[in-house]
Amino acid sequence: MSWWRKRPYRSIRSIGIATGVLASVLTAAATVAPAHADRGVGGEIGVRYDSLGGSGGFLGEPLTGEVRTPNARGAYVVFRDGSIYWSPATGAWEVHGAIRDTWGRTGWEGGPLGFPRTNEVRTPDGRGAYNVFEGGSIYWSPVTGAHVVRGAIRDAWGDYGWEGGPFGYPTSSEFDIPGGKRTNFQNGWIEWRPTGITMAAESGVPGCPAPRWGASPTEAVTCLMRAWEQRRGDVMANHTSNALVGEMLEWDVAPYTFEGCERTADPITQTSAGIECSVYFPPVPGDGMIHGVGVYFGIGLYDHGAWIEDFETIG
Structure with a gap:
């Protein structure tokens, strides 16, 4: 990386140039020279600075020349309203x-x-x-x-x-x-422990936090029903594994992910809510195919019981 930039130079060859002409030449030279050249802002930092408007941009005038970072992995320049940091691995960016x-x-x-x-x-x-x-x-x-x-x-x-x-x-x-x-x-929190991630957040569906890992099947089915009423496929997907898959299915492959759930137009009975969810499994090594199933659930409108109605292979 270039650590300095030569200051533009214009020679005056005629000793007999009038004072007014000399002033005009010097003014033109100052106009041609970048406003930040005298601070030594060059290389990738200079390119980034110019792309952001130079001294006329939101960073303003440079307050320092290019400085090596204490860890010797990169460099930076401090400007009136921010900084640009550079390293060979990351390039030059403003903060x-x-x-x-x-x-x-x-x-x-x-x-x-x-x-x-x-x-x-x-x-x-x-x-x-x-x-x-x-x-x-x-x-x-x-x-x-x-x-x-x-x-x-x-x-x-x-x-x-x-x-x-x-x-x-x-x-x-x-x-x-x-x-x-x-x-x-x-609207919530996320915690990490060596055993994994736990989280809680408000979903926008009253009485139904989402995502909420660890919800009981009863709690999750209740959320499924409320989310079904509001056509909130994202909230349904957040709770499906707790409500049904973890209790009713035994997958031979894990982990699986729910890409979303939708209301089905024709539930099997008039007293049930139909929910269709897409469940995806990791690709088989060397296969490259997408594997999963479309799972059709029924949820009782009155007793909030839950059952699996049908499967459809994906991939």
Whole structure:
């Protein structure tokens, strides 16, 4: 990586140039020269800086030249309103605002998050922003502030739709609990222990938290029924394994995943609710095929009993 950039130079060959002409030449030279050249902002950091508008962008003027990071793995430049960090493995990315402050409290690039892997990105709902780092992410919204999400907790949160899912934005960074770690969210929490992940969140279906691993079959069937009434296929899928598969089926292959559930148009009886769910198994090594079943469930409208009506092979 280039550690400096030559300052543009224009020679004046005529000794007899008038003072006014000389001033014009110097002014033109200053115009041609990048505003940040005298600070030595070059290489990939300079390219990133220019792509963000240079001194006229949101980062503003550079306050430092390019500085080696203490771990000697990369470099950075501090600007008026943020920083750009670079390493050979990650490239050059900007970090600013509350996300940068939170990253700094974790130890910058020398902490568990490592170097940034993205610029600050707006979330799809338009309510917040995030940066992805080597070891996790920091998510921010004006309501919740900026918090670190990482490891298995981040993976589980992502499986349920990130900030757009039932959990919403994180309201805490990861913290210690007896035997594990926990992160709190707007609508629930996710905990990690060596034995696995546990979680709870509000689903938007009254009286039915989702996802809720460990729900009893009775609790899960109740949630299935309420979610069926509201056509909430995501909530039905979150509880199907507890309600039916774990109790009524014995799969020879695991793990399996529910990709979603829908109301069926024609339940077998007038007193039952029909639910169709797609269950997928891992591909067989060397096969490459998608394997699974479409499972058709019946749930009693009055007694909330549950039963399996039919199967359909997928793949």
